[in-house]
Amino acid sequence: MKIFISSLVRGFEDFRAAAVAAVRSLGHEPVTAETFPAGVSSPRVACLEGVRHADMVVLILGARYGRVQPVSGLSATHEEYREAKDHRPVIAFVQEGVEQERAQEEFVREVKDWSGGLFGGDFRTAEELRDAITRAIHRFELSAAAAPVDAGEMLARALELIPTENHNIIRRGGPLLHLAVVGGPAQTILRPVEIERPDFARGLLREATYGDSALFDPAHGSESNLAGGTLKLSQETGATIVVDERGSVRVSVPIASGTGMVGALIEENVADALGRALTQSAQILAKIDETERLSRIVVAAGISSNGAMGWRTRAEDAASPNSMTMSMFHQGDREPVHFQPPDRARAALSFDRERMAEDLVALLRRQWS
Structure with a gap:
């Protein structure tokens, strides 16, 4: 596999050497600007051509943005990233403990927000970078080889x-x-003996009750049920976590009611429930598949209305708490919503979670408004 190393060159020599060593240690071929022969092409054109012919790009970002190219208005590294991102895997690494230039801050944010990329981690030293690149490429190979x-x-x-x-x-x-949240490629993530262990269920329950994105109310009891390789934790509030041996996760979160007597879904409350569900799902996946064998995810969302008849914002609810206009056109069963195309990179759960929640809210609003 040809792996293109994209970063600033000047001042990054040690980090680039570490990246080359990591790629070679796994038996792959590093492609770098330093090795391009002199020819008719400019260095910029040669690098972009190198990206096009690579199977993967390792992106290394530090404090400096780099010289802006007059044609694109972007740095050379930013151009290489844009060239690669929609056509081949990009694994990004960000240097810690440095003050980034403003343009570099925006570049790093763009990379982390991109749902198709893979975030390899932060680094401080060349040794840390070499280890992080080695792990990230190895994880990618394992997931790609599975199915x-x-x-x-x-x-x-x-x-x-x-x-x-x-x-x-x-x-x-x-x-x-x-x-x-369902991951792929399809494979066994939890062995039968692992999902049956009482401490596994207790760990999920503890995080769901007392963690940062707690779903369960400690004032209520909970039930645990294991059937056919699927573990279900639930409370009488309706809060539920479902995990199966293939690493699929379903989280159900109660949606807070509005202030008035009208049975409507409040948009901000739905958004809050979605954010907590996405965070909890990401934490569960990180726990059961820490080496990221599941490299892609599909996310779907739906609402059990329990009699709710419409959709409104908090401002609309406050302005007219006891009356609203409702359309009866959509009062039948509503299908779960999902993205198109349906799959995203696994990293999206960490770095694109806010935008995913916003888009899911928009899709649900279309059903209920």
């Missing part, structure tokens, strides 16, 4: 995880937000 990613199959599993609402039953609690 091809089938986005359609992943989407089907995600949709299966979203419960179908029974309109004949009114639960004690209010509406629930359901979020399913």
Whole structure:
């Protein structure tokens, strides 16, 4: 595999040497600007051509942005990233403990926000960078070798995880937000003996009750049920966590009610529930698949309305708490929403979570407004 090393050259010699050593240690061919022969092409054109012919790009970002190219208005490294990002894997590494130039801050933010990229980690020394690159490429190889990613199959599993609402039953609690995260390529992530261990369920329950994105109310008891390789933790509030042996996760979060007597979904409360569900799902995946064998994810979301009849913002609810205009056109079952195309890089759960939540809220709003 040809791996292009993209970074500033001047002042980054030790880091580039570490990257080259990491690539070679795994039996791959490093491609760097220093090794391009003199020819008719300019260094800029030669580097972009090197990116096009590489199988992967390792992007190393420090404090400085680099000289801006007159044609594009971007630095050479930024150009190489833009050239690569939609056509081949890009693994990014960011130097810690340095003060980034403003343009570099924006570049780093762009890279971390990109849902198709892989974030390899932070580094301070050349040795740390070499180790991080070695681990990241090895993880990528393991996930790529496991099986091809089938986005359609992943989407089907995600949709299966979203419960179908029974309109004949009114639960004690209010509406629930359901979020399913399914990873690929398809493989066993949790061995049967691992998912059966009592301490595994206890660990999930503890994080769901007392963690930063707690879903469970410590004032309520919880139930644990294991059936057919699927573990389910639940409370009478409706809060639920489902995990199966393939690493699929479904999180159900109660949606806070509005202030008035109208049974409407409040947009900001839905957004809050989505944010907590995405955070909890990311934490569970990190726990059960810390080496990131699941390199791609599909996310689907749905709402069990429990009698809710419409959608409004907090401002709309405050202005008219006891009345609203509702359309009856969409009062039947609503299908779970998902992105198009459905799959995203696994790193999106960490670095694109806010935008994912915003887009899911928009998709749900279309159903309910």
